[in-house]
Amino acid sequence: MQSKPTFAPQLVIPNGVTDISFYIKAFGAVELRRFSDDDGTIHVSELSINGALFHLHEQTQHSTAVSPDKYHATTVTIGLFVDDVHEVVAQAEAAGASVRSPVQDYDYGYRQGEVIDPFGHHWLIEKAI
Template sequence: MEDQTTALAPILYLKDLAAAIDFYKNVFDAIEKWRVSNPDGSVHVAEMIIGAALLRMHEEVSNDNNFSPETVGGTTVVMGLLVPDPDAVAAKATAAGATVLSPVKDYEYGYRQGTIKDPFGHHWMIEKKTAEPPLGSE
């Protein structure tokens, strides 16, 4: 068994994991590491890599109150995805069916970013660090 360092591995709950896997592969160049399928062929759980980030996906589990944004009608988490070209990734996402929540633009705290909602209801802040943010206010 290999040594493991501390890392954050978010889990997105979804109704249709197969469609989400295809979307994340197409838009974010995600690589599928593994999946476990249900007897009916639908995907139960999967793990992907986006750049150096680990992303897990799981079908809804109502008895644990783990629901998709579709079911709850919103989300409480925004996934921040740092990329070399946020404009290109946001454009690719919208071409694949995502909705722009806030267009990509430069912010005074040193980031170029915009937010999209993927077709499954998850919000993604597509961003790039452009400068060091100010340490404090005068």
Template structure:
């Protein structure tokens, strides 16, 4: 039985990442475990009721961060009240824009940013409720263009 699922991010500077996520997304720090050297081995952030875990890179355990200049296979979807405002706040905090905020075929308004630590965030809010069939119809139409 699965009780919970957490995103666990590996970053190059966990203290700076915690500060970025606080400024960009309003996250609050729950706690952190710090080595005497200053490297953060584990931290937990509260994203308005959802926990995101993160740690500094640990190459000795093959726990490696994404490289901001390279593609990443993982996207974190952040569902918010106002995607335009959150994307703007993330950009002000140091994120880079990958896709401008726009209305999407699947009933959301959203955009995509890459944080300074290499993680991609799809930030959106609902603009209409759609059935899976309607989403498929719109997706097919879009892909046929």
């Protein structure tokens, strides 16, 4: 029997980060494990939002991946499906996100709002309606 593929994005964060509580406060994430550098900063953190895994990884000199904060731009938006889009966008804003696009209903059948987290990652909070 073949196992089901799992999608687990790796989000690059700047060097020197110690506080990732934004993800816990904004999205109810749970940190499953962490690998720290000698100075106590985060090298890798594995988190889960209702069973969906994602990783935070510090920017390294050996990788071509960079934190969106470096260029004030991003090439990806993370879609997060939730039951209450308004509530999660409000939680994210209260936790330190900036609202890029307020929550609204679209004629293609989705309720969506977009936020930018403190590290520059774009999150599309959404629900099929």
